Amino acid sequence: MADWINTIIQGILIGGLYAMFAVGLALIFGVMKLVNIAHGDLIVLSAYVALIVTQSLGLNPLVSLVFVVPIMGLIGYILQRGLFNRTIGNDLLPPLLVSFGLSVIIQNGLLELFSADNRRLLAGPIEVATIKFSDAINVGVLPLLQFVLAVLVIGGLQALMFRTAIGRSFRAVSDDPRIAQLMGLNNRHIFGLAMALSLAVVALAGVLLAIRANFDPATGPTRLIFGFEAVIIGGLSSFWGTLVGGVILGVVQAIAATIDPGLQILAGHLAFLLVLAFRPQGLFGRVA
């Protein structure tokens, strides 16, 4: 029994990380209908940025977030103004293809610079620290921290979206970009801010992931797929839905792994497929 509880807790906590991958995707798709195929590679890129920062400044990876988050935000803004804005229009396909191209470029650029070696960010004792809830139930401090941060990020984004001027602008531009300009909104700038925000979240998720698991230049697409699945399960129009989507994905994977480790990834994909088949708008999505 305790084993099961442990497994489910592990699944829930990893789900927070998936939700962090997902919420950046959902934000970008919501504001500018951009399906960012490079999202996973940007997660990996932020891990490498953190690697440079931690090695050159001798910082703990968690402290390096102070630099990595703004750097990735800035990269996001520049990427949007310099690249994606040129592709955005009535057609969904050009931005999608360009993001696919970007994905290939990031992977190969990282391979060129850092080689194909596995890396990991070393965070010290916190990596193995656990909190003991009972004799049989232990929870890792790091996974718990990830989950709490995910909840804070999603809650923060939700508040930003519905309670602030910039969130109002995001929603207006998403509703009707042509008319939004008549309000005095510069869509290109708004899109830039949305991408900056998305990559700031990516930076956080990327660093947390890189403390927890090895990364190399080719790991991006697998991160992307978990993010995508969490978004689709939760429903595109809801940030909290991405958290639920991430948790469902995490729990299904964790349970499957205890049955047979080989089933872990497949079971997650099957859960995603079931949702797609029976509730294509996602659990919390509005019917369009």
Next chain:
Amino acid sequence: MLDAPLLKVRQLEAFYGDFQALYGLDLELKTGQVVAIVGANGAGKSTLLNSIAGLMATRPEAIELAGERIGGKAPYQIVAQGIALVPEGRRLFPSLSVEENLVIGGHMKRPGPWKLARIYELFPTLAERRHHPATALSGGQQQMVAIGRALMSNPRVLLCDELSLGLAPIVVRDIYAHLRAIIADGVAAIIVEQDIQQALKIAGHLYCMLEGRIVLHGAARSLTRESIAAAYFGV
């Protein structure tokens, strides 16, 4: 200087791809003046307003506001200069509440008399529904939000595109009564309207468009019903 036009349109042309929608259009609007533009469907009335608002590509010298060339500027720059458009079909933001729709209209924070409280004073029914989604309102109320949203930018020139579209006649009368109150406040306006009677009642000056050209213009009271009808249908 007082008599110099606030808004001057000179030899304005507009294109949708290869299709030319406007041919060398001239138009003037003085401070406090109301100009009506009438014409059949497809005459280019909306294209004219969209060009002034910056939604269409134009040559810099084609549009001047208070002596400054604004043609070809981005819409967000033009609203900052004091031109606001109430678009055809209202086009409210469905994800935003009534109040958010109004507030976002004031995004540029141009100084002036129009603030949220004053919009609610003008349209008290909107104050009651301020937290409703904008698209949950009736057509007439939505039109009030669209007008209020434009006013929130404290425009010098208000462009209104077919305020009566899809509204019951009694609602149209109400909307125009409100518009009269707004104009009395000193804002200049260009009103595009299919309903000639409505247009003549509010405007001092009338332009009639046909196939992308101005075919008739003059002081509203100097134009006869017959001459307008002839210009309207191009006979």
